[in-house]
Amino acid sequence: MEKDAEILALSSVDRFIDILNSLADGIFISDAQGTTLWLNKASENLCGMPKAELIGQNVADLEEMGIFSPSVTRLVLESGKPTTTIQLVNSRGKFLVTGHIIPDEAGNPELIVAHSRDITEAARASSQLEETVALLKRYSEELQLMKREANQSSSQTLIGNSRSYLALMELIKKVALADTTVLITGETGVGKSHLAEQIHQLSERSTGPFIHVNCSAIPETLIESELFGYHKGAFTGANHSGKIGLVKMADKGTLFLDEISELPYHLQSKLLLLLQNKTFMPIGGTKTYTADIRIIAATNTNLQELVRLGKFRHDLYYRLNILPINVPPLRERKDDIFPLLHHNLQKFNAKHNQKRRFTSDVLDVLHQYDWPGNVRELENLVERIVITSKLDEISVTDLPEEQRSIRELEEGILTLGSLSLTERMEKIEVEFIMQALRIHKTTRKTAAALGITQSLLMRRIKKYGIALEDEEDA
Numbered sequence: 001m002e003k004d005a006e007i008l009a010l011s012s013v014d015r016f017i018d019i020l021n022s023l024a025d026g027i028f029i030s031d032a033q034g035t036t037l038w039l040n041k042a043s044e045n046l047c048g049m050p051k052a053e054l055i056g057q058n059v060a061d062l063e064e065m066g067i068f069s070p071s072v073t074r075l076v077l078e079s080g081k082p083t084t085t086i087q088l089v090n091s092r093g094k095f096l097v098t099g100h101i102i103p104d105e106a107g108n109p110e111l112i113v114a115h116s117r118d119i120t121e122a123a124r125a126s127s128q129l130e131e132t133v134a135l136l137k138r139y140s141e142e143l144q145l146m147k148r149e150a151n152q153s154s155s156q157t158l159i160g161n162s163r164s165y166l167a168l169m170e171l172i173k174k175v176a177l178a179d180t181t182v183l184i185t186g187e188t189g190v191g192k193s194h195l196a197e198q199i200h201q202l203s204e205r206s207t208g209p210f211i212h213v214n215c216s217a218i219p220e221t222l223i224e225s226e227l228f229g230y231h232k233g234a235f236t237g238a239n240h241s242g243k244i245g246l247v248k249m250a251d252k253g254t255l256f257l258d259e260i261s262e263l264p265y266h267l268q269s270k271l272l273l274l275l276q277n278k279t280f281m282p283i284g285g286t287k288t289y290t291a292d293i294r295i296i297a298a299t300n301t302n303l304q305e306l307v308r309l310g311k312f313r314h315d316l317y318y319r320l321n322i323l324p325i326n327v328p329p330l331r332e333r334k335d336d337i338f339p340l341l342h343h344n345l346q347k348f349n350a351k352h353n354q355k356r357r358f359t360s361d362v363l364d365v366l367h368q369y370d371w372p373g374n375v376r377e378l379e380n381l382v383e384r385i386v387i388t389s390k391l392d393e394i395s396v397t398d399l400p401e402e403q404r405s406i407r408e409l410e411e412g413i414l415t416l417g418s419l420s421l422t423e424r425m426e427k428i429e430v431e432f433i434m435q436a437l438r439i440h441k442t443t444r445k446t447a448a449a450l451g452i453t454q455s456l457l458m459r460r461i462k463k464y465g466i467a468l469e470d471e472e473d474a
């Protein structure tokens with residue numbers, strides 16, 4: 001206060017007026033009746049009228065003339081309290097105005113000082129932000145729609161005509177709607193992952209994430225942190241800011257645990273807890289988190305056998321096995337082979353810009369083939385022959401040896417009409433041995449593949465005079 005008095009003593013009133021006029025914010029002073037007493041340069045500019053014409057006018061009249069609206073001085077006089085409002089001045093810009101009461105010595109209002117700040121830019125930025133938020137909302141809705149449409153079209157790629165596959169598709173539709181754990185079993189390449197994704201897309205979680213985790217592809221030392229995440233500084237080498245696990249990332253969606261049999265035993269109890277309570281604890285954490293997820297697991301091994309051997313927790317097995325789905329191998333649903341061949345031919349013709357087509361001979365051979373690698377093997381074969389076939393018409397000679405030899409063997413047996421049964425059987429045996437030798441190269445591996453001892457194989461090779469290419473074997 002003493003300091004203020006010193007400054008006042010040193011400064012003239014003119015000096016104060018200079019200071020107030022140098023401000024970018026408007027200062028507008030009225031008496032307790034709302035009569036304009038003084039305003040600074042910034043305020044004069046805002047009002048768009050010479051100061052001399054404004055002084056003496058009542059704020060209520062200025063308000064009526066549309067100079068500003070509303071008048072904060074009037075609001076202060078009406079409420080008897082300091083007031084802040086957004087004011088439109090001369091319909092030009094938006095101002096944040098605050099009216100303060102300066103009391104006289106008896107404490108009664110003597111002056112009203114209105115202070116205004118231009119917020120036109122801030123208001124514009126805020127309305128731009130509102131527009132952006134609205135746009136983002138619209139884009140997100142459109143994205144969800146597109147996603148749903150894409151889901152619908154990809155569900156058409158579930159190809160299969162056999163009775164067992166059609167029944168499977170019916171089951172999938174029902175399973176999708178029941179928001180519970182599913183266990184998909186079947187040989188490698190039968191389409192377990194493909195089905196898991198279909199279940200997700202047909203479910204109410206389709207707009208949420210589908211997180212595919214291949215338990216055999218993540219090193220055992222990393223799988224816990226990958227799945228459940230960790231807090232910062234949980235272990236040496238951990239990222240400083242911590243890490244969100246795949247379980248959390250699958251929130252509101254589906255977590256697909258492929259090759260579940262490979263999940264380390266010590267993590268199986270943690271997964272069981274997640275299945276039962278939908279809760280988990282990141283590494284280095286002290287509190288549990290919830291995850292709104294559906295778990296679909298898949299395996300191509302016999303889990304029951306692993307339970308018997310003590311390698312898989314029996315309580316986890318029963319918890320996973322609520323809705324079991326078995327996908328039969330392709331050789332047990334041969335009616336699916338043609339549709340899958342045609343679907344893939346179209347797909348790879350389009351991808352490689354080709355016009356390949358199958359001859360009926362090729363279709364026969366592929367129909368008879370056993371497809372140990374199931375749909376994946378079929379897919380790979382079609383892509384390979386679309387690329388390598390010499391003409392647009394794919395013939396048996398374009399097929400790789402594994403498939404071609406079936407036809408050659410079959411033709412051999414059929415044309416050997418004059419041979420006795422023993423001779424025919426021997427012919428077949430020779431064909432099998434030669435084919436296996438071509439594939440496996442050494443007699444040791446060939447014998448193992450044929451399920452006989454190496455010495456028995458050597459006796460047969462000698463008996464039929466089969467030439468061995470490999471010098472070591474010879």
Ligand SMILES: Nc1ncnc2c1ncn2[C@@H]1O[C@H](COP(=O)(O)OP(=O)(O)OP(=O)(O)O)[C@@H](O)[C@H]1O
Binds near residue numbers: 158160190192194375
């Ligand atoms: N019914 C089907 N219609 C069309 N494509 C299919 C079908 N089933 C499987 N496929 C395709 O076959 C390939 C192998 O399928 P997928 O990866 O789902 O097999 P999987 O059983 O999960 O194999 P793995 O046990 O090796 O993980 C994929 O490219 C998939 O798109």
